Amino acid sequence: MNRAFNFNAGPAALPEAVLQKAAKECFNYNGTGMSVMELSHRSKDYEEIHFEAVSLLRKLLQIPDDYEVLLLQGGASLQFSMVPMNLLKRKKTGYYVLTGSWSEKALKEAKKIGQTSILASGKENNYKSIPDLSGIQVQNDAAYVHITSNETIHGTQWHKFPKHLSAPLVADMSSDILSKPINVQDFGLIYAGAQKNLGPSGLTVVIIKKELLSLSEDELPTMLNYRTHAENNSLYNTPPTLAIYLFKLVLEWVDSIGGIEKISKLNQEKAKILYDVIDNSDGFYIGHADPDSRSHMNVTFRLKSEETTAAFLTQAKENGFIGLNGHRSIGGCRASIYNAVPLEHVIKLADFMKSFKSQY
Incomplete structure (x- = not known):
C-alpha cells in the first residue's frame, strides 16, 4: 500500500521506521508474549520504556538536572488550566502574549483561575506576525509570561524567544517542540501535546523547573498538581502506556538520524x-x-x-x-x-x- 502524503495538522505523520518497529513488536514486546498495550504499568518491561523515554528527551533537548520531565494526559488544553492553577497565586498576574487561536484559548482558561493581563498581541494585524516585545516591561506582579511558540492555525512561529524576563517564561510548544534547538534554561515551564512531533495523541509532556514545584499547593486536586506527578515519576496513576512507547520510538528515531x-x-x-x-x-x-x-x-x-x-x-x-x-x-x-x-x-x-x- 502506498503511504499518503500526510500534511495533517495533528494528529500528524509518524516516522515510517517507528510504525514498522511498532508493528513488529505489536504482538510480542521484548519476549513478554504481550503487546505494550497489555503490559502492566508497574512491570519492569514498561518501566524501562517509561524511563528511557524521559532519558532520551533529556538528552535530545539537553534538559538540565534542575528540571522535571512529566508525562501527563489531557493535551495542551488541560495545561491551559494546570499552568495557572499551579503557578498563578493571589495578588499575582499571568501575562499572555497573543499570537493566534491557541494563545487566546490559553488566556481564556487562565482568566477562570486568577488575574491575567495581555502583555502583547498580534490580533490587530490578523495574527500575521509575532509581536515585538522589545521595550515592553513585565510588571512586578507577574507570576509568569505565557507564549505559544508556534501557532498552527495562522502559521506563525517565534524564531527568537524573549530572555531575561522578570518572571518565568511559560511556553506551549505543542507544534514545534523537538523541531529545532532551544535553550531549556530560558523557560520556567514548557508543555506540549505529543501529536505533532513527539508521537501520537494521548500524551502531554511538561518540562518544569523544579523550584516552581513549590508553588503547587496541597489544596489542588491531586491529578492537577504538578508535584503529584513529579514525586511519582509520572506513574501516580496509569499513564498512556502505548503513547509513551511510541514517544520513545520517535525519540530513538530523532537520535538515530542526527x-x-x-x-x-x-x-x-x-x-x-x-x-x-x-x-x-x-x-x-x-x-x-x-x-x-x-x-x-x-x-x-x-x-x-x-x-x-x-x-x-x-x-x-x-x-x-x-x-x-x-x-x-x-x-x-x-x-x-x-x-x-x-x-x-x-x-x-x-x-x-x-x-x-x-x-x-
Whole structure:
C-alpha cells in the first residue's frame, strides 16, 4: 500500500521506521508474549520504556538536572488550566502574549483561575506576525509570561524567544517542540501535546523547573498538581502506556538520524521549498504570515478566490495529498510539515502547486 502524503495538522505523520518497529513488536514486546498495550504499568518491561523515554528527551533537548520531565494526559488544553492553577497565586498576574487561536484559548482558561493581563498581541494585524516585545516591561506582579511558540492555525512561529524576563517564561510548544534547538534554561515551564512531533495523541509532556514545584499547593486536586506527578515519576496513576512507547520510538528515531540539529536543517529546507513556491507565484499563492514570522511547521496560504482554493484542494486530494485544508476558522490552505513529513513529500507538494498554477 502506498503511504499518503500526510500534511495533517495533528494528529500528524509518524516516522515510517517507528510504525514498522511498532508493528513488529505489536504482538510480542521484548519476549513478554504481550503487546505494550497489555503490559502492566508497574512491570519492569514498561518501566524501562517509561524511563528511557524521559532519558532520551533529556538528552535530545539537553534538559538540565534542575528540571522535571512529566508525562501527563489531557493535551495542551488541560495545561491551559494546570499552568495557572499551579503557578498563578493571589495578588499575582499571568501575562499572555497573543499570537493566534491557541494563545487566546490559553488566556481564556487562565482568566477562570486568577488575574491575567495581555502583555502583547498580534490580533490587530490578523495574527500575521509575532509581536515585538522589545521595550515592553513585565510588571512586578507577574507570576509568569505565557507564549505559544508556534501557532498552527495562522502559521506563525517565534524564531527568537524573549530572555531575561522578570518572571518565568511559560511556553506551549505543542507544534514545534523537538523541531529545532532551544535553550531549556530560558523557560520556567514548557508543555506540549505529543501529536505533532513527539508521537501520537494521548500524551502531554511538561518540562518544569523544579523550584516552581513549590508553588503547587496541597489544596489542588491531586491529578492537577504538578508535584503529584513529579514525586511519582509520572506513574501516580496509569499513564498512556502505548503513547509513551511510541514517544520513545520517535525519540530513538530523532537520535538515530542526527538529533535536533539535523532535524532543524531538514525542517528549514522543507519550509523554504514551499515558501519559495508561494513567493515566486506572482501572487497566485498568498501566504498568511509575514516573512519574518513564518512557521517552519505550518505553511498557511490561500489562493485568489474561494473557487480556485476549492479546486486546488480537490485536485490535491485526488493526487494523494491529505490535510491541506486550512483551519475552519480562517479557511484557505495549510501544509503541516512536522519532523516526520519526508522531504520527498514536500518536494512533491511543491511540484503539484507549480503544476496547478500552470493550469490557471
